[in-house]
Amino acid sequence: MQIRVINPNTTLAMTTKIGAAAQRIAAPGTDVVATQPASGPVSIESHFDEAISAVGVLEEVLAGERDGVDAYVIACFGDPGLLAARELTRAPVIGIAEAAFHMAALISTRFSIVTTLGRTGIIAEHLLEQYGFRHHCRRVRAAEIPVLDLEENGEMALNRIIDECRRARDEDNIGAIVLGCGGMADLTGEISRAVGLPVIEGVTAAVKLAEAVVGLGLGTSKQGDLAFPRPKAFTGQFEHFSGL
Ligand SMILES: NC(=O)NC1=NC(=O)NC1=O
DSSP states (O other): OEEEEEOSSOOHHHHHHHHHHHHHHSOTTOEEEEEOOSSSOSSOOSHHHHHHHHHHHHHHHHHHHHHTOSEEEEOSTTOTTHHHHHHTOSSOEEEHHHHHHHHHHHHOSOEEEEESSGGGHHHHHHHHHHHTOGGGEEEEEEOOOOTTHHHHSHHHHHHHHHHHHHHHHHHSOOSEEEEEOGGGTTOHHHHHHHHTSOEEEHHHHHHHHHHHHHHTTOOOOOSGGGSOOOOOOOOGGGGGGTTO
């Protein structure tokens, strides 16, 4: 099977890292193709960044439909464009936040999230509510690092993430930690060893859930709100969406 792992930001180094982490965890016979939008924010750290990146995610799903992809992963912790992407395909579309919440709830009764900047915490809180995991999550914490520090200042970023994870372990009465950024996809082993708790990261969780959904012969329901969009005209820069 082929999984298209979409990094919604436009930083190639992060796309490459995410793709490598996804391929490492994928089952034999699963081929991971990591992509990113042709245009959009180099990192996603706000509601505005998320809104802009969602269009790029949808463009990548439309490209995947042309390529006959079996499943999609949206590899940003805000799951940008998730429901809109599900409208465009019969394949499963798994967001890394939703995947991480499900996986954490399977191995613990309470978890905390450690994300990048504190201002993105509300996005995780909204998703906890939307997906029904509000009561599972003790606290949404932030290492207070810009997303691209994960690429450009990796050792400092790792140390700050580990410090915040240790505070979560000591203060939050939890059984697991969820890493709140696709750019942390390669850090689970180091962080788990340093903190002594199970650490769940969304890219790898999403890849395994995508394999499970396809393996069960399931895909995105086309009944109701996730049916294909009603064909209509689009104008201007979106004209190519006309008649989808
Ligand atoms: N909370 C986050 O850091 N979200 C993210 N921004 C990105 O650019 N990728 C993410 O996963």
